[in-house]
Amino acid sequence: MPSRIKVANPNRCIGCYSCMLACSRTNADSVSLIDSAIDIRTSGGIESGLQIIVCRSCIDPPCARACPTGALTPRNGGGVVLKKELCDSCKVCADACLPRAIHFDREDMPVNCIHCGTCARFCSHDVLELIKTEVL
Amino acid sequence: MLSNVLYIDLETGEHNIRDRSDLFDKYIGGTGVATQLLLEECPPGTDPLSPEAPVIFSIGPLSAIFPCVSKVVAMFKSPLTGELGESHAGGRLAMAMRFAGYGSIVIKGRSPKPSYLSIHDDEVKCKDATSIWNVSSVEVIGKILRDVEPGKGRRSILRIGEAGVKGVSYANVNVDTYRHFGRLGLGAVLGSKNLKAMVISGTEEVELPDMEAYKGMYKKLYEAVVDTEVMNKYHDLGTAANINVLNQLKGLPTKNLKQSSFENAESLSGEYFADNLLLRKIACSNCPIGCIHIAMLKTPFHKGHEFEVNHISYDYELIYSLGTNLGITLAEDVLRLIDRCERYGLDVMSLGGVLAWATEAYERDLIIPPDTLGIAPRWGDTDTYLKIIDRIVKMPNKFYEIMAKGTAAAAAEYGGEDFAITLGKLEIAGYHTGPASIVGQLVGVRHSHLDNGGYSIDQKAASSQLTEEQMVDKLIYEDYGRNINNSLVACLFARGVYSEDNIVEALASVGINKTKEELTSIGREIFLAKYQFKKQAGFDLGDVKVPARFFETISQLGSIKEETITNMIKLYRDKTGV
Numbered sequence: 099m100p101s102r103i104k105v106a107n108p109n110r111c112i113g114c115y116s117c118m119l120a121c122s123r124t125n126a127d128s129v130s131l132i133d134s135a136i137d138i139r140t141s142g143g144i145e146s147g148l149q150i151i152v153c154r155s156c157i158d159p160p161c162a163r164a165c166p167t168g169a170l171t172p173r174n175g176g177g178v179v180l181k182k183e184l185c186d187s188c189k190v191c192a193d194a195c196l197p198r199a200i201h202f203d204r205e206d207m208p209v210n211c212i213h214c215g216t217c218a219r220f221c222s223h224d225v226l227e228l229i230k231t232e233v234l
Numbered sequence: 235m236l237s238n239v240l241y242i243d244l245e246t247g248e249h250n251i252r253d254r255s256d257l258f259d260k261y262i263g264g265t266g267v268a269t270q271l272l273l274e275e276c277p278p279g280t281d282p283l284s285p286e287a288p289v290i291f292s293i294g295p296l297s298a299i300f301p302c303v304s305k306v307v308a309m310f311k312s313p314l315t316g317e318l319g320e321s322h323a324g325g326r327l328a329m330a331m332r333f334a335g336y337g338s339i340v341i342k343g344r345s346p347k348p349s350y351l352s353i354h355d356d357e358v359k360c361k362d363a364t365s366i367w368n369v370s371s372v373e374v375i376g377k378i379l380r381d382v383e384p385g386k387g388r389r390s391i392l393r394i395g396e397a398g399v400k401g402v403s404y405a406n407v408n409v410d411t412y413r414h415f416g417r418l419g420l421g422a423v424l425g426s427k428n429l430k431a432m433v434i435s436g437t438e439e440v441e442l443p444d445m446e447a448y449k450g451m452y453k454k455l456y457e458a459v460v461d462t463e464v465m466n467k468y469h470d471l472g473t474a475a476n477i478n479v480l481n482q483l484k485g486l487p488t489k490n491l492k493q494s495s496f497e498n499a500e501s502l503s504g505e506y507f508a509d510n511l512l513l514r515k516i517a518c519s520n521c522p523i524g525c526i527h528i529a530m531l532k533t534p535f536h537k538g539h540e541f542e543v544n545h546i547s548y549d550y551e552l553i554y555s556l557g558t559n560l561g562i563t564l565a566e567d568v569l570r571l572i573d574r575c576e577r578y579g580l581d582v583m584s585l586g587g588v589l590a591w592a593t594e595a596y597e598r599d600l601i602i603p604p605d606t607l608g609i610a611p612r613w614g615d616t617d618t619y620l621k622i623i624d625r626i627v628k629m630p631n632k633f634y635e636i637m638a639k640g641t642a643a644a645a646a647e648y649g650g651e652d653f654a655i656t657l658g659k660l661e662i663a664g665y666h667t668g669p670a671s672i673v674g675q676l677v678g679v680r681h682s683h684l685d686n687g688g689y690s691i692d693q694k695a696a697s698s699q700l701t702e703e704q705m706v707d708k709l710i711y712e713d714y715g716r717n718i719n720n721s722l723v724a725c726l727f728a729r730g731v732y733s734e735d736n737i738v739e740a741l742a743s744v745g746i747n748k749t750k751e752e753l754t755s756i757g758r759e760i761f762l763a764k765y766q767f768k769k770q771a772g773f774d775l776g777d778v779k780v781p782a783r784f785f786e787t788i789s790q791l792g793s794i795k796e797e798t799i800t801n802m803i804k805l806y807r808d809k810t811g812v
Contacts, residue, residue: 112516112522114520114521114522115329115388115519115520116301116456116520119452119520123445123449124449127445128439128440129298129299129439129440129441130333130437130440131329131333131388131437132439139388140388141386141387142380143377143380143411144326144411144412144516145373145411145545204439220456220522222460222465222523222524
């Protein structure tokens with residue numbers, strides 16, 4: 099059964115960024131914030147709380163619908179699969195996603211969540227969970 | 235890897251970047267590198283508030299890449315003590331510096347006009363800050379800069395408040411609203427440079443030689459942090475848990491250390507704060523512990539349920555300084571006092587010390603109504619203390635000008651040195667635990683309880699007898715060893731995880747090979763380099779005085795004899811050579 103990331107308890111986030119470092123370390127072999135598919139950020143300073151921006155695993159993903167080259171296609175269980183060789187970095191996908199869960203790395207390639215659950219394993223406050231989803 | 239130093243001259247607004255592998259290879263980073271930069275940039279005789287005086291920020295090779303390596307060291311010459319100024323802050327600064335690619339930032343000169351620094355990767359600009367120069371609230375300054383600067387979401391914003399602008403000797407620097415470079419007056423130094431704020435962000439990747447080794451080590455350290463009692467201790471009640479503990483042990487300075495326990499401690503306890511006032515907890519970047527405790531204070535200001543709501547971070551030292559040591563009986567009043575200090579950008583511990591000294595000096599008629607402009611400080615009187623804080627920042631007369639220079643300066647002018655509870659001219663931390671705490675703060679390079687954790691050595695001595703020499707040996711071991719933690723710059727709350735073995739292994743996993751013996755020797759060398767600076771600035775360990783109050787009030791280890799302190803300092807000097 100495929101899995102997906104769920105933002106289970108957003109208000110428990112302490113803003114440590116352990117999930118972001120875990121994502122880029124595991125999926126991009128890098129130590130950075132921009133290679134992470136999950137994005138934790140403040141909005142209006144630390145006093146105003148934290149935003150957790152991650153792929154919401156749409157079954158009919160608007161980013162894939164918007165993609166003119168077929169680089170992004172729906173993933174079984176929700177979200178998208180990226181074929182890098184087809185992507186021409188037009189960035190149309192980013193605007194199609196309301197939570198703005200797609201951003202770009204230094205080579206202008208989309209950084210998209212593969213729902214592997216690494217971020218949840220490195221969350222010490224149960225903000226993130228990896229849950230099983232129905233196969234369609 | 236991490237070896238770039240960004241040099242900024244505020245006089246001209248120009249900057250350059252130099253590779254200082256020479257320093258990072260030898261002294262690791264953080265406090266080790268910053269000490270060398272301070273010796274290079276701040277020759278003997280430099281006035282701490284002159285344009286020539288440098289401000290140095292440093293991180294280390296593990297910053298932002300391993301859990302809890304989340305702090306930044308600031309070094310400068312202290313306007314409060316006139317000697318070594320060193321302060322550490324968390325927040326997001328370490329991560330921002332790391333991903334902007336700077337191991338250290340050296341700031342010199344005085345900007346011709348009020349200014350702030352905008353640093354985003356390799357774009358470094360000195361911008362006009364005239365319109366925010368007189369904004370008194372550090373929180374509002376953060377809000378204004380957030381709107382005009384890039385790097386939204388993960389940048390770090392440093393700023394000074396009115397206390398820094400006016401040159402209060404213990405003005406602090408606010409980092410990301412809830413963290414600070416506190417204690418030795420960095421805020422006044424930035425104020426003297428016409429530097430109101432600094433915004434920094436970065437998007438670089440850190441390149442490592444062996445990703446697999448790094449991943450394995452990360453997991454090991456992360457699990458150690460999350461799975462050990464470290465997490466519970468600092469995350470649950472936080473450092474405020476110490477109020478009840480030290481009160482029971484008779485180690486809690488109360489009413490200017492006239493007492494070492496407080497009849498109202500329970501109402502200021504970590505338990506009371508957590509149950510009644512705690513709003514949420516947050517973390518420094520890259521730290522899964524999350525020890526930053528934020529209280530919510532709701533104050534009615536008008537009929538019809540009109541409330542002002544403030545979010546205020548609290549810790550043990552703040553509750554001691556503006557609570558027990560002033561005889562305050564309500565936690566909500568402690569928060570009001572902390573909030574006022576935060577707004578002005580004042581160091582809470584030093585300000586609390588100044589107020590405690592003034593209250594007792596007033597009781598003894600050493601200061602009189604014409605000095606205080608008719609204000610009568612009294613134990614537990616929050617409203618009066620708020621008025622005094624305002625005047626310390628505004629400095630309407632000579633008395634308040636001297637209060638703005640700290641307790642030691644005030645006692646030198648008005649008397650009462652026997653109860654001016656400072657060590658090395660710095661207002662003490664909240665531990666009257668015994669001789670190791672007193673000696674530890676006296677000999678410590680920055681006169682901080684965190685230089686060597688003397689209070690914790692006293693606590694060990696309480697359960698198993700330690701001789702004077704054994705206590706001194708433990709202090710020296712910590713004084714040397716913590717210079718390594720502070721060169722990384724790992725948070726000292728995680729020092730149990732960053733053991734010597736783990737440090738050696740973590741450094742090796744990112745391609746830096748140092749043995750335990752080498753690290754010990756580097757730690758000692760850094761310590762001695764700091765003492766070189768201290769001596770050049772006139773600090774003499776042979777000449778320090780301990781106010782009588784420390785010997786009059788019973789401590790956790792019973793009454794402390796002056797002779798014990800004298801012996802321990804002599805032993806310390808003989809063994810370290812300082």
